[in-house]
Amino acid sequence: MRIAVTGTSGQLALSLGERAAAVAGVSVIRLGRPELDLLRPETVAPALAACGADIVVNAAAYTAVDRAESEPALAHAVNATGAQAVAAAAAGLGLPVIQISTDYVFDGTAPDPYAETAPTGPVSVYGASKLAGEGLVAAANPRHLIVRTAWVYSPFGGNFVSTMLRLAATRDTIQVVDDQLGNPTSALDLADGLVAAARRALYPGFSAWGIYHMAGSGAASWAGFAAQVLDESRRSGGPYATIEPIPGAQFVTAARRPTNSRLDTARAASVFGSGLPDWRLSVAAVVRRLAADSRAAAAEAAPGRI
Numbered sequence: 001m002r003i004a005v006t007g008t009s010g011q012l013a014l015s016l017g018e019r020a021a022a023v024a025g026v027s028v029i030r031l032g033r034p035e036l037d038l039l040r041p042e043t044v045a046p047a048l049a050a051c052g053a054d055i056v057v058n059a060a061a062y063t064a065v066d067r068a069e070s071e072p073a074l075a076h077a078v079n080a081t082g083a084q085a086v087a088a089a090a091a092g093l094g095l096p097v098i099q100i101s102t103d104y105v106f107d108g109t110a111p112d113p114y115a116e117t118a119p120t121g122p123v124s125v126y127g128a129s130k131l132a133g134e135g136l137v138a139a140a141n142p143r144h145l146i147v148r149t150a151w152v153y154s155p156f157g158g159n160f161v162s163t164m165l166r167l168a169a170t171r172d173t174i175q176v177v178d179d180q181l182g183n184p185t186s187a188l189d190l191a192d193g194l195v196a197a198a199r200r201a202l203y204p205g206f207s208a209w210g211i212y213h214m215a216g217s218g219a220a221s222w223a224g225f226a227a228q229v230l231d232e233s234r235r236s237g238g239p240y241a242t243i244e245p246i247p248g249a250q251f252v253t254a255a256r257r258p259t260n261s262r263l264d265t266a267r268a269a270s271v272f273g274s275g276l277p278d279w280r281l282s283v284a285a286v287v288r289r290l291a292a293d294s295r296a297a298a299a300e301a302a303p304g305r306i
C-alpha cells in the first residue's frame with residue numbers, strides 16, 4: 001500500500017513516514033511545496049498522479065490557530081479550497097482520500113465527548129475553515145474518510161510539548177489554562193491509526209465512508225497535559241517547572257478555543273480497530289525520546305565532556 005501524504009515537514013506527515021517504514025508492505029510518499037501547493041490547486045493532480053499512490057492523506061493545513069483570525073482568506077484557501085483540490089484530484093485518479101480535521105469544529109459547550117454526529121459550531125476562523133474543508137472534501141470525493149483529531153504533538157517541530165520543555169528550561173513556574181479539556185494525541189499514534197484506516201478503506205467492498213474521531217485515549221486540561229510533560233521530563237533528566245493552573249479567561253489569545261473538545265473515538269476503534277493508547281503513555285514516550293535526542297545532540301557538540 002502506497003500512501004501519499006501532503007505536508008512534507010508537518011508533524012503528521014513526518015510521523016506517517018516514520019511509522020510506515022516499520023510496517024511491511026506500506027510506504028509513504030510525502031508531498032509538499034513547491035510541487036504540491038494547496039494555494040495553487042492546479043499543482044495537486046499532477047503531483048498525486050506522479051507518485052503512484054493507492055490512497056491520499058491530506059495532512060497539510062494552515063494550522064496557526066491564532067494567526068488565522070487575522071488571515072481568514074488564507075486559512076480558508078488552504079484548509080477549505082486546498083482540501084477540496086486534494087479530494088477532487090484523488091477522485092479523478094480513482095483514489096480514496098483521508099482528510100484530517102479537528103476538534104475545533106465544535107463549540108465546546110457540550111458536557112460529554114463529541115460523537116461524529118454531534119452538531120458542529122466552530123468558534124474560531126481556523127475551526128470554520130476546517131469545517132468548510134470537510135464539506136468540500138465530502139462533496140468532491142465520495143470515497144472519503146474525514147478524521148478529526150485533537151491536541152497533536154510529536155517529536156517533530158514545534159508543538160505544545162516542545163513549548164513546555166522550552167519554557168521549563170528558563171522558568172520555575174509556568175501558567176497554563178486548566179478549564180479547557182481535550183485529548184492530547186501523539187502524531188505517531190495517529191499515524192498508526194491512519195495506516196489501519198487506510199488498509200481497511202482499500203479492502204474490496206469497503207463502504208463505511210464518512211467522519212471518524214481519532215485521538216489519544218483519556219482526556220486532560222492543558223495544565224494537566226503540561227504537568228504530565230514536565231513530570232516525565234524530570235524523570236528523564238530534562239527541564240522541570242511547576243505548573244500554575246489558570247482559567248482560560250486569564251490567558252487571552254486571538255482565537256477562542258472550545259471549553260470541552262473531547263472526542264468520542266468509539267466509531268474509529270470499532271471500524272478500523274484503531275483505538276489510540278492512553279495519552280499519558282504516549283506523552284511519556286515522546287518526552288523520553290526528546291530527552292534522549294537532546295542528550296545525543298549535546299554529546300555530539302562536546303564529545304570530550306561525557
Ligand SMILES: NC(=O)C1=CN([C@@H]2O[C@H](COP(=O)(O)OP(=O)(O)OC[C@H]3O[C@@H](n4cnc5c(N)ncnc54)[C@H](O)[C@@H]3O)[C@@H](O)[C@H]2O)C=CC1
Pocket residue numbers: 006007008009010011012013032033036037038039058059060061062063078082100101102103130149150151152153157
Ligand atoms: N496540530 C494540532 O494540534 C492539530 C492538527 N490538526 C490537523 O492535523 C493535520 C496535521 O497537523 P500537523 O501535522 O500538526 O500540522 P503542521 O503545522 O505540523 O504541518 C502542516 C503542514 O502543512 C504544510 N502546508 C501549509 N500550507 C501549505 C500549502 N499551501 N501547500 C502545501 N502544504 C502546506 C506546511 O508546510 C506543513 O508541512 C492538519 O490538517 C491539522 O489541521 C487537527 C487537530 C489538532
